[in-house]
Amino acid sequence: MKxxxxxxxxxxxxxLRLAGVDGIVVHEREEVLKAIEEARKDKExxxxxxxxxxxxxxxxxIDELKLSASLPLVVEIPDRHLKKDEDNDYITRYVRDSIGIKV
Structure with a gap:
C-alpha cells in the first residue's frame, strides 16, 4: 500500500520524501483537483x-473522499501557514469529528 x-x-x-512518501507540490485549485484525480487512479x-x-x-x-468507504484514506496535515495558537487541538477535534469519541 502506498x-x-x-x-x-x-x-x-x-x-516526507525522506520518509519514503512520494508527493507533488501544487498551488492552484485546478492543480489540486488534477493531483487528486491522478492519485485516485492509483489502485495501490x-x-x-x-x-x-x-x-x-x-x-x-475532500469531504467526498473522507465520507466514502473506499481508499485512499485522506489525512489533512497542518502546514507552515498555521499560527501556533490558531488550532492547538486539531488532532483531537479530527478524531472526535471522525469517529465521535472525545479524547
Whole structure:
C-alpha cells in the first residue's frame, strides 16, 4: 500500500520524501483537483496526505473522499501557514469529528 502527499510547499514534500512518501507540490485549485484525480487512479494508494491549506481549496472533494468507504484514506496535515495558537487541538477535534469519541 502506498502513501502520497499533495503539498503547497517544498519543505513538506522533501520531509516526507525522506520518509519514503512520494508527493507533488501544487498551488492552484485546478492543480489540486488534477493531483487528486491522478492519485485516485492509483489502485495501490492507501493514504493520501494533503496540507490543510490545499484541502481548503477543494473542500467538497475532500469531504467526498473522507465520507466514502473506499481508499485512499485522506489525512489533512497542518502546514507552515498555521499560527501556533490558531488550532492547538486539531488532532483531537479530527478524531472526535471522525469517529465521535472525545479524547
Amino acid at each position: 502513501i502520497f502527499c499533495i503539498s503547497d510547499n517544498i519543505d513538506t514534500n522533501i520531509g 494508494l492507501g493514504i493520501l496526505i494533503i496540507t490543510r491549506k490545499l484541502a481548503q481549496l477543494v473542500p467538497e472533494v
